[in-house]
Amino acid sequence: MTEVRSTEELPGRPLPRERHHTLFFLEVIRDFSPVFLDTEVDMGRVLAHRAAAAAGPEAVHYARTAYVLHAAGRVLARHPDANAAVQGGLLRPRIAHYPFVNGKLALDRTLNGRRVVLGTVLPGLQDSGLPEIQAHLDRVRSSDPATSAEFDGVRKLHGLPWSEGRRRFRHAARSLALRPHLTGTFSVTSLGHRAVDSFHSVGGTTTTFGVGRIVDRPVVRDGEITVAPVMRLSLTFDHRAIDGAEAADVLTEVKEALEGL
Structure with a gap:
């Protein structure tokens, strides 16, 4: 018979170094005041464009997140208050508005x-085309995180003692000048490759988009019920920077951009 040990007898051990950056990040985002929205997107045109690109002479395989990054980059360029970052608490908060749109994708x-x-940060999304965005994603996804220059900063952070790594991460994440290059001016995260319809995440930015799976669902078109490929798209926004009305505008405009591709 197997002996059952009391949990009081189980010794703890240090968290793996590879998870240090996640804990540092979770500590920093405690300053945020997140509010959650979501919508449904008819992805019919996106899937048609994706299929045509894959079957074309160059056989480009676009990720769904590439379309979201492309759409959100242009939308946020029209909403400077949403393309911003807040520093500090209630005593002396400061806000920075950025003349560029950098998107972070969680991998x-x-x-x-x-x-x-x-995370990988794609700079200048206000001007980037879909091929350029996908090329960046392909390069990062095909690289080895243990050697890629893209993740050199994370590896260096893991090599530091806990207190020093925490201090350096907090300094970079709370700097209004460094933050858009570390976490982007907005974030995208996706769990749509699995059976996840919708979820919300705080990506360390004023706006974070959550991408769910695409599922055939009944929709009404021209007064008639039909079936369409629908994706749930969520938006988490930092209430310190913007209010719900503008966040709703941003989410609606990204939805319209995807549906009107």
Whole structure:
């Protein structure tokens, strides 16, 4: 018979270094005041464009997140208050508005044998085309996180003692000058490759888009019920920077951009 040990006898051990950056990040975003919205997007035109690109002479395979990054980059360029970052608490808060739109995409990667979340920042999305965005994603996804220059900063952070790594991360994340290059001016995260319809995440930015799976659902078109490929798209926004009305505008405009591709 197997002996059952009391949980009081189980010794703890240090958290793996590969998870240090996640804990540092979770501590920093405690300053945020998140509010959650969501909508449904008819992805028919996106899927048609994706299929045509894959079957074309160059056989480009676009990720769904590439379309969201492309649409959101242009929408946020029209909403400077949403393309901003807040620093400080209630005593002396400061806000920075950025003349560029940088998007961070969360990636599920394996580093030193451990499954972790890593982020890549795509700069200048207000002017970037879909091919340029997809090329960036392909380059990052095909690289080895253990050697890629893209994740050099994360690896250096893991090599530092806990207190020093925490201090450096907090300094960079709370700097209004450094933050858009570390976390972007907005974020996109996706769990749509699995059976996840919708979810909300705080990406360390004023707006974070959550991408769910695409499922055939009944919709009404021209007064008639039909079936369409529908994706749930969520938006988490920092209430310190913008209010619900503008956040609703941003989410609606991204939805319209995807449906009107």
